[in-house]
Amino acid sequence: MPEDRRKTKSKYTTDRNIPGAFEGETVTRRRFMTGTAHTAGAIAAGAFTLPALGFALGPIFKKHNVPWQDVGGVNDFPDNTYIPKTITIVEGIGEAGRSTAYIRKRNPQIDTDKPDQYNNFIAISTRCMHLGCPVAYRSAAQRFICPCHGGVYDFLGQVTGGPPVRPLDRFYTREVNGRVQIGPRYSVNRELRRFSPRDPGEPLDGIGQYLYPSRPSVRKIPGT
Amino acid sequence: MPKLKLPKLPAPPLPPSMQPPPPRPGTTNGNGKSNLPPAVEAAAEAGTTVVDWLDERTSLSGATRWLLFRKVPKGTNWFYTLGSATMFAFLNQAVTGVFLAMYYDPSPTHAYESARYITNTAFLGEFVRGMHKWGSTVMVILVFLHMGRTFFFGAYKYPRELNWIIGVVLLILTMTMSFTGYLLPFDQRSYWATIVGVNINGTGPLVGPYLSDFLRAGPEFGATTLSRFYAIHMLLLPGLIAALIGAHLYLVAKLGTTAPPWLKAEVDPELREEEA
Secondary structure, three states: OOOOHHHOOOOOOOOOOOOOOOOOOOOOHHHHHHHHHHHHHHHHHHHHHHHHHHHHHHHHHOOOOOOOEEEEEHHHOOOOOOEEEEEEOOOOOHHHHEEEEEEEEOOOOOOOOOOOOOOOEEEEEOEOOOOOOEOEEEOOOOEEEOOOOOOEEOOOOOEEEOOOOOOOOEEEEEEEOOEEEEEEEEEEOOOOOEEOOOOOOOOOOOOHHHHOOOOOOOOOOOOO | OOOOOOOOOOOOOOOHHHOOOOOOOOOEOOOOOEOOOHHHHHHHOHHHHHHHHHHHHHOHHHHHHHHHOOOOOOOOOHHHHHHHHHHHHHHHHHHHHHHHOOOOOOOOOOHHHHHHHHHHOOOOHHHHHHHHHHHHHHHHHHHHHHHHHHHHOOOOOOOOHHHHHHHHHHHHHHHHHHHHHHHOOOOHHHHHHHHHHHHHHHOOOOOHHHHHHHHHOOOOOOOOHHHHHHHHHHHHHHHHHHHHHHHHHHHHHHHOOOOOOOOOOOOOHHHHHHHO
8 A cells, every 4th residue: 555645546545545435435525525516506507597498498399379260251252362351360469469361262273282171262471481571462463562672472472573582471261151261371382382381581492491490389280 | 822023014105196195284283193173084084994994804906906007008099998988888778778677568568658658758768768779879889899999900819819709799799689679669660670680580591490489489479579588688688798898808907908000019128239
C-alpha cells in the first residue's frame, strides 16, 4: 500500500489510503456527496423546466376540432359564380376568429377532382397561399386576387400569377336535409388532390409534401 | 496568543481635487474642530455615512470604480456612445412597457379597446404609448448603428469575439421583441402582419409547420395566440435581453474599448531607438 494515495491508480479507496475507507468501496464519500448535490439540483431544475416546456409546446400536439357549420340551402348556390359566406374558424374570440369562404355548386364540366360526398359544393378558403392574406373573388375577371403581394388564382383556385405556391385551400362540404354544411379545411396540390391542411407558403407539389409534413393539430378526414 | 501588531501603512496620497477643503472662516474655533452643533454636523455627513455603511458591508465601491473609472484609448469619440444609447433605448422600452401593462388587456376581444383606452383616455397615455412605439424603432436603428460602429472600427476582433456573438444574440432578441410587440395593438395591421410573419416562419422546411403551430398555439390564430405573444414580449424576452446586456457590459468593462482604426499604436521610445 503506497504512502501517498495520489500515486496509486487503484479504484478501491482502501488501496488509496483514504481515511475511513472500507473494503470494496470505489466511490469516495466526497465524490458521492458532489454527485448527489448535482443530481438533486438537476431534478429540481427539471421539475419546473420540463412541465413548463410541455405547457408551451402542448398546443402543437393538441387536435383542433372544427364543427360543421350551416351556410345556407342547397338552392342558394349557383354553379357559375361564388357566394361569399362568413364562417367561424375559432370560437369565442370575436371577429378575429372569423373568416370568409366562397361557395358554389359543383360543376362537373370544369371540376375535375374526384367526386365524393364532400365536394358536391366547392368551398374555397380566402387564405392566400403565399403568406395568408385574405383574397377576394372578382366576378368580372373570375379571379381570386390577393391585396398584399399580387397573388392571382383562377375560378378553380389554381394559381395563375404572383407568388403563391399552391392552389387555394378548400373546406369539406356536405348536404344535410337540404342544407349545405361546411366543415374542416384541407389543402390541395396542383392536381387538386386532397392533403391535410398546410400553412400558406408551403408547396405540395413534388418534394414539397415531404418538406412540409402534416401536423398532429390538423388532419384531413381519413380516407378522403 | 498576543495580538499581532501590524505596522501602520501610510494612506495613499489623495489628488488635490479629492482632499477635504479647508474649513470656511468662522466655522471653526481655531483648533480645527467644527463649532457647528453636532446634529447639524451629523446631518451634513449623513450621505457619506450611508455610503460608508453600505460599502463596509458590500465592498461595492471597488466594483463601481472598476466599472466606471476605466482607461479609454486616445481618439475615443461620439461613435462610442451608440452602445449606451441603445441601452437607454432599451431602458425606455422597459419602463414605458411596465406602465403600459397596467392598462393593457391581452385578450382577443379586449386588446384593441384597451389599447384605444390608453391612447384616448388615460392621462399621458398617448405619450407613454408613443414613447414605446417610436422608441422601438429608435432602438432597432441604434442597434444597427452600434453594430456598424463595431464592425467598421474592427472592435469585434480578438479578444472581443464573444462580445460580438452576444451582440448578435441581442440583435435577434430585439427583432423577436419587435415581432411579438407588433401584434399587441390588435388592429387590422398588427393582426395581418402577424399572420404573414407566422406564415413566413412556417416556410422553413421540416420544422416550419411545427414552429408556426408553436407560435400560434395551434393550427389557427386562436384564443391564446395574443396572450402567448404578450408573455413572450413582456416577460421572457426582456429578462433574456437584460441578462445579456449585463454580460455584454461586463465584457466591455473587462476588455476595455478599442482605439479607432485610424490611430497608430505608439511605439515605446526605447524600442524606437533600437530599431533606428
